[in-house]
Amino acid sequence: MHHIVSIIMPSFNCERFISETIRSVILQSYNNWELIIVDDCSNDNSINIITNFIRHDDRIKLFLNDKNEGPAVSRNKAIKYASGKYIAFLDTDDLWNADKLQIQISFMSNNNLAFSYSAYETIDEDGNILKMTVIPQERLDYFSLLKENQIGCLTAVYDQVMLNKHYMPLIRKRQDYGLWLSILKATPYAYRVPGVLAKYRIRKNSVSSNKIGLLIYNFKLFNEHEKLSFIKSAYYVGWNIFRKLK
Incomplete structure (x- = not known):
């Protein structure tokens, strides 16, 4: 049974990396997917690059924002247009290993899981593999995720038939973290798929580099967003710091 996977990709001025990223989707051994790209008013060559791919592969769809609205709005638009049973996420500078979807969708389907993620490698701006491989816990619930966001956006997949569509909170940063917390209120656990399935690119001036x-x-x-008290919020920020330091 081949379920369609909707891949959510926000795009903004990503001409340097997006070809390689889209290629990593096209090369998937699991081929029943749609790639939904929402471009946030790029002023580089991104749109031409994407359009070129669309000419050769009609599974790729491009939507354009009227004004620059940030990645949360772009991802939410893509989720709205998604027709797949499974919703997966990939940013324009990250990469999937060729068997990523095959392994992950089989794992979810065979075990009847609503939400999963995997370990991933890190690469630098030139694509060289860095020493750090991120291996999250095997199983995460809402409270363990509050202590540290262990789910890499490029590895997350949820089943919208089981859970309905969940959207990102409209905050400037940490939107993916907010989405995983929202999903973990609807299903008790997220599970780690065996294997290292993706490559996360660490960029010098990225949003996530300002700790x-x-x-x-x-x-x-x-x-x-989570409506936790001041004390509880501070407590979980403390956990986040502790986890990053150890």
């Missing part, structure tokens, strides 16, 4: 800024966003996410 202090991210902790402030974590606090806001817990306090304003």
Whole structure:
């Protein structure tokens, strides 16, 4: 039984990496997918590159934002248009291993799972593999995720037939973290798929490289979005710091 997978990809000025990223989708051994790209008013060559791929593969769909609205809005639009049973996420600078979907969808289907993720390698801007491989816990629930976001966006897949569509909170950063917390209120656990299935690109000036800024966003996410008290929000930010330091 081959279920369609909808791959959610926000795009903004990503001409340097997007060809390789789209190619990593096209080369999947599991081929029943649609790639939904929402471009957030790129002013580089991104749209031409994407359009070129669409000419050769009608599983790729492109939607354009009228104004620059940020990755959360772009991802949510893509989720809205998604027709697949499974919703997967991939950013324009990350890569999937060729058997990623095959392994992950089989694992979810065979075990009747609603939400899964995997370990991933890290690469630098030039695609060289770095020493750090991120291996999350085998199983995560809402409270263990509050202590640390262990789910890499490029590895997450959820079943929208089982769970309905879940969207990203409209915050500037940590939107994916907010989405995983939302899903873990609808299903008790997320499970790690065996194997290292993707490559996460660490970029010098990326949003996620400002650690202090991210902790402030974590606090806001817990306090304003998850409606946790000031004390509880601070407690879980403390856990986040502790996990990063050890």
